[in-house]
C-alpha cells in the first residue's frame with residue numbers, strides 16, 4: 012500500500028462527498044491510501060484573494076507547511092479550485108523568498124515549498140495510468156464530453172499542465188477506460204463558477220451553453236474534475252433547462268467515477284446515487300475487452316516557458 | 318620612454334552620465350608614459366578625430382588609447398585617423414568604457430574608477446604594441462547567393478548585371494520562393510506570376526549566373542574575398558541535359574495523391590513532378606520518398622515513357638566545391654506552425670486555412686483556377702472570417718513581434734474575396750491595423766469602405782464547427798468587449814512570419830549570427846542593415862525579419878551594391894592580427910619543435926610545414942609556418958603550443974600578461 016497525501020477541501024466534506032468517495036475507492040483498487048493532511052484548513056477559495064492578499068497566501072501555505080511537517084511529498088488536490096490556489100501560492104512564494112518568510116511567520120510554521128501539488132489527473136497519471144488498462148473490467152463504452160473548465164489548466168505559465176485551449180489529458184484517460192471521448196467546443200468555457208448562488212441566471216446561461224453543445228454532439232455523459240463545475244452542471248439543472256427551454260438529462264460524472272466504473276467498483280461506492288441529475292447510463296452489450304480506438308496523436312506544442 | 322595619448326570620449330551622455338570623463342582623462346594623464354590626455358563629447362566626430370590627429374603631430378605621440386565605445390563599433394575609425402596622422406594604425410587601441418562600464422553601472426565614483434582601470438590596462442598594452450602592416454589578399458570576384466526567392470533573384474541579377482559571376486543555390490526544385498505562390502500583390506494588385514516569372518527566366522538565362530536548384534550549402538570556409546564553399550546537389554534522378562521538360566513522365570506516374578506543398582496541401586502531385594507550371598528550371602525531379610520504384614523496387618514507368626531517356630534512378634548526390642568572394646543570404650521565411658493555437662482548429666477543420674493557402678485559392682493558376690471555394694466541399698463561402706495576428710504579438714502562445722506583412726495581405730485577401738464573391742461578407746478580426754508604407758493605408762481603406770469588409774477590433778477566442786458552420790467566437794473591443802459570434806463558412810488565419818526551417822543550422826554553417834527568433838542578424842540595425850557581423854556575408858529579404866516584396870527587393874539591391882563595391886577591388890587589406898611562429902638564428906631556427914599539434918587543431922587549416930635545409934639541400938628541421946591569408950587569429954594554436962613558439966600579432970602573450978599585471982598592480 013502506497014501512502015499519498017490528500018487535501019479534500021471543504022466541498023468534499025459537503026456537497027461533493029461522492030467525489031472523495033470515488034477518488035478514495037479508485038485509489039484503493041490500485042493499492043493507494045490517501046492520507047489527509049492533518050488539521051487542514053480552507054484554501055481561501057474565491058473569497059480570500061479578493062479580500063486580503065496575506066490571508067490568501069497564508070491559508071494554502073499553512074496546508075502545505077502542515078504536509079511538509081508530516082513528511083508528505085505529494086498532495087492530491089481533487090478540487091480544481093483548491094489545486095489552483097495551492098499551486099499559485101506555491102509559485103508566488105517560490106518567486107519571492109521574503110514574502111515566503113513573512114507568510115511563514117504569519118502561520119507560525121516552517122514553510123519550504125517542497126510538496127508536489129497534484130490535481131486529480133496528475134495524480135492518476137503518476138500513480139494509476141500505467142496499470143489502468145490491465146484493470147479495466149467494464150469498459151466505459153459511452154460517448155463522453157470531457158469538460159476541463161477554467162481552473163485546471165490556467166494560468167498555463169504557472170501550472171504548466173496540458174494545453175490551455177484544447178486540453179487532452181482527461182480525454183486520454185477516458186479512452187484508456189474504454190470510452191469514446193468526443194471532440195467538442197466547450198471544454199474550457201466558464202461554467203459560472205462561484206456565481207452559482209449570487210447570479211444563478213448567469214450560471215444557467217453559461218453552463219446551459221456548455222451542456223447544449225455536449226448534447227448536440229450526442230454526448231451521453233459529461234466528465235468533470237472539479238466539484239464547482241459539477242455542482243453548476245448538475246445541481247443547477249432546473250435553471251439550465253429553463254434557460255434552454257428544454258429538458259436535458261445528460262449526467263455529469265467525475266473522472267474518478269468513470270474510471271471507478273471501468274475497473275469494476277459499484278455505483279453506490281462511487282456515490283453515483285448522490286447526483287441531482289440521475290446517472291442512468293444505458294447498458295451496453297459486453298464487447299471484446301475494448302481498449303478503445305488508439306487516441307489520435309496529440310501534438311502538445313504549447314510553449315511552456317515565456 | 319613611450320609618448321602615449323589618451324582620448325576619453327563622453328559619447329554624448331552615454332558615457333558621461335555615469336562616468337566622470339574629465340577625471341578619467343586627468344588621472345590617466347598622470348600615468349607613466351602618457352604624454353597627453355584629454356576628453357571630448359564625440360571623439361568619433363570630425364572635430365574629435367582632428368583632435369587626435371593634431372595631438373599625434375604636436376606631441377609626437379607613439380601610441381594612442383581611445384577610451385570610448387566597443388572596438389567593434391569604432392576601432393577602424395580611430396585606427397584610420399591615426400594612420401592619417403602618420404602613426405601606424407596598430408599602435409592605436411580602444412578601451413571600452415561604454416558597454417563594459419558606463420552602460421552597466423550606476424553613476425558612482427566606483428564607475429569612474431573602473432573606467433580609469435580600463436584605460437590604464439590599455440596604456441600598458443599599447444606600450445608593447447608593434448607597428449604592423451596590413452596583409453593583402455586577392456578577391457575572388459564571384460558571389461554566392463543562397464536562396465532563390467524574389468530577394469535572391471534580385472540580388473543575383475543586380476550583381477550579374479555589374480559584370481560579376483554569381484552562383485545561386487536553391488533547395489527547392491524551382492526558384493521563385495513564396496512570391497511564386499502569391500495570387501495578386503498588395504498594394505497594387507498586380508499578378509505575382511506576371512512580375513516574377515520573367516525574372517526567374519532571366520536568372521536561368523543570364524550568362525553570368527550559374528543556378529543550382531535542389532541543392533544546399535554544406536560548408537563554408539575561408540573569409541571575405543576568399544570563401545570556399547561545398548554545395549550538395551541533391552540527386553534529381555534525371556539527366557538535366559537530356560530532359561526537355563516535356564512533362565510526359567509526370568502525367569503517367571502512378572503516384573498521384575501526394576499532397577502538393579506548393580498548393581499548401583490543397584491539391585496533389587505525382588512523385589516525379591515540377592512544382593508549378595512556370596517553374597525554373599522547368600524540369601522534373603523524382604521525390605524518392607514517395608516514388609513506387611524507390612519504395613517497392615518496381616515501376617520505372619517514367620523511364621519507359623521518357624522520349625529522351627533522361628531518367629536516372631542510380632544518380633547520386635553530387636558535392637561540388639566553389640570559390641567565392643562574397644555571400645548573399647536570401648533564404649526567406651516561413652509561416653508559423655498552426656498547432657500553436659489548437660483553439661482555432663487548423664488541421665481539425667478543413668475550412669480553417671492559412672494565408673498562403675488562401676493565396677493559392679485566389680490564384681488563377683491554383684487548384685480552383687482562382688475561384689474561392691472552400692476545401693471541405695468546394696462550395697463558395699458566403700461568410701468568411703480572417704483572423705489577423707494569428708500567433709504574432711502574443712508572447713504567451715506565439716511570438717512577441719509583429720509579423721508586419723499580415724495586416725496588408727489580410728486586407729488584400731478580403732478585397733480579393735469581395736471581388737470574386739460579390740454577395741459574400743468578409744470579416745477581419747484585428748488588434749491594430751498596421752499599414753505604414755507607400756499607398757498602404759489607402760489600400761486598407763479601400764478594403765473597408767469600397768469592399769465593405771467588416772473590421773472587428775478584437776481577438777478570436779475559439780473556433781468550432783457546428784452544423785457545417787464554423788462558429789468564430791471573439792470580442793469586439795470597440796463595443797466594450799462585447800462578445801461576437803459569427804457563423805462562417807471559411808476561416809483564414811494570418812499566421813505569423815517566422816524564420817525559415819533550417820535557418821539556424823545554415824547560420825552556423827556559414828558562420829553568421831542570428832537573433833533569438835533565428836532570423837539572421839544584421840551588423841547594425843540602422844546603419845548596416847544588409848551586412849552581417851561576418852565580413853563578406855550580406856543579407857537580402859525576409860531571412861532577416863518578415864518583409865514584404867518591396868522591402869525584400871530593396872534590401873537585395875542594397876546587398877548587391879555591397880558585393881559590387883567589394884568586387885571593385887582586386888585586393889583586400891586585412892588586419893595583420895594573425896598568428897606567427899617565431900624564428901631565430903641557426904642552429905636553433907625556432908622554438909618550434911615540429912610536433913605539428915597546432916596543425917591538427919587549427920580550424921582554418923592555416924598551419925603549413927616549412928623545411929629548413931642546409932647548404933647541401935638536406936632537410937635539417939621541419940617547422941610550422943602560418944599562412945597569413947588563411948589564419949583568422951583565433952588563437953587556438955597559441956594555447957596549444959607546448960614550447961610557446963606561436964604568438965598572435967596584436968595579442969601576444971606578453972601583451973595579455975601586461976594587461977593582467979596592470980590590473981593587479983593597481
Ligand SMILES: Cc1cc2nc3c(=O)[nH]c(=O)nc-3n(C[C@H](O)[C@H](O)[C@H](O)COP(=O)(O)OP(=O)(O)OC[C@H]3O[C@@H](n4cnc5c(N)ncnc54)[C@H](O)[C@@H]3O)c2cc1C
Nearest residue numbers: 464466467468488494495502503649650672858859865866
Ligand atoms: C500569405 C502571404 C501573402 C503575401 N502577400 C504579399 C503581397 O501581396 N505583397 C507583398 O509585397 N508581399 C507579400 N507577402 C510577402 C512576400 O511573400 C515576401 O516578402 C517575399 O516572399 C520575401 O522574399 P524572400 O526572397 O526574402 O523569401 P522567400 O520568398 O521565402 O524565398 C526564400 C527562398 O530561399 C530558399 N531557401 C530557404 N532556405 C534555403 C537553404 N537553406 N538553402 C537554399 N535555399 C533555401 C527557399 O526555398 C525560397 O525559394 C506575402 C506573404 C504571405 C505569407
Ligand code: SF4
Nearest residue numbers: 570608609616617619
Ligand atoms: S518510377 Fe517513381 S517517379 Fe517514375 S513513374 Fe514510377 S512512381 Fe513515378
Ligand code: SF4
Nearest residue numbers: 706709719720723724
Ligand atoms: S502586421 Fe498586422 S496582423 Fe500582422 S502581426 Fe502585425 S499587427 Fe498583427
Ligand code: SF4
Nearest residue numbers: 909910912913915958
Ligand atoms: S605546436 Fe608549437 S612546437 Fe608544435 S609544431 Fe606547432 S608551433 Fe611548433
Ligand code: SF4
Nearest residue numbers: 919948949951952954
Ligand atoms: S590563430 Fe592559429 S589556430 Fe587560429 S586560425 Fe590562426 S593559425 Fe589557425
